[in-house]
Amino acid sequence: GENVEQHPSTLSVQEGDSAVIKCTYSDSASNYFPWYKQELGKGPQLIIDIRSNVGEKKDQRIAVTLNKTAKHFSLHITETQPEDSAVYFCAASRMDSSYKLIFGSGTRLLVRP
Amino acid sequence: SQTIHQWPATLVQPVGSPLSLECTVEGTSNPNLYWYRQAAGRGLQLLFYSVGIGQISSEVPQNLSASRPQDRQFILSSKKLLLSDSGFYLCAFSLGEGGQYFGPGTRLLVL
Numbered sequence: 001g002e003n004v005e006q007h008p009s010t011l012s013v014q015e016g017d018s019a020v021i022k023c024t025y026s027d028s029a030s031n032y033f034p035w036y037k038q039e040l041g042k043g044p045q046l047i048i049d050i051r052s053n054v055g056e057k058k059d060q061r062i063a064v065t066l067n068k069t070a071k072h073f074s075l076h077i078t079e080t081q082p083e084d085s086a087v088y089f090c091a092a093s094r095m096d097s098s099y100k101l102i103f104g105s106g107t108r109l110l111v112r113p
Numbered sequence: 114s115q116t117i118h119q120w121p122a123t124l125v126q127p128v129g130s131p132l133s134l135e136c137t138v139e140g141t142s143n144p145n146l147y148w149y150r151q152a153a154g155r156g157l158q159l160l161f162y163s164v165g166i167g168q169i170s171s172e173v174p175q176n177l178s179a180s181r182p183q184d185r186q187f188i189l190s191s192k193k194l195l196l197s198d199s200g201f202y203l204c205a206f207s208l209g210e211g212g213q214y215f216g217p218g219t220r221l222l223v224l
Binding site for chain 2: 032034036041042043044045046049089091095097098099100101103104105106
């Protein structure tokens with residue numbers, strides 16, 4: 001079945017530096033790739049997504065890139081701030097009638113002030 | 114805009130007791146609905162999903178069941194809780210052609 005691998009599992013950066021989280025997926029039919037941010041004790045929040053017909057998408061300090069050939073996609077956070085500290089999950093979907101998401105295992109990001 | 118509610122926020126239950134967690138969505142119709150479980154410090158495990166009233170798909174065999182009695186209501190149940198049922202339970206909805214949107218979650222502790 002579909003599998004999504006996410007790296008690294010933990011990431012510590014200095015405030016102001018950039019952070020990059022990478023995911024790979026196995027199902028070549030996947031065509032939708034969202035990213036979620038989960039703060040402690042809360043539900044995951046959708047922060048950005050990308051579809052397979054686009055190679056890159058940016059929203060202020062957050063960007064996502066997709067390489068369909070290599071089945072890789074990445075989250076880039078620039079000018080990190082302490083409030084960016086959270087667990088980030090990537091996911092992939094075929095966007096069939098179930099709209100099920102296959103999630104990565106998560107990355108715990110710590111931004112040091 | 115759409116909103117999703119879950120209750121209770123926290124729950125402490127003895128082993129062998131029944132369970133009922135409720136999730137409701139407002140501001141939309143005919144959403145896909147999902148139940149996930151998240152163990153402490155771990156990822157998201159999809160338990161059930163529903164594409165319509167009365168339509169439930171189970172992703173993993175377990176001690177839990179789900180029902181969708183109304184279009185925007187999704188219920189997670191158990192007849193007898195196990196210690197291993199402890200976790201953070203998340204409900205989510207999807208409108209199709211986009212991501213899933215999660216509720217605030219229910220933290221369940223089975224003692």
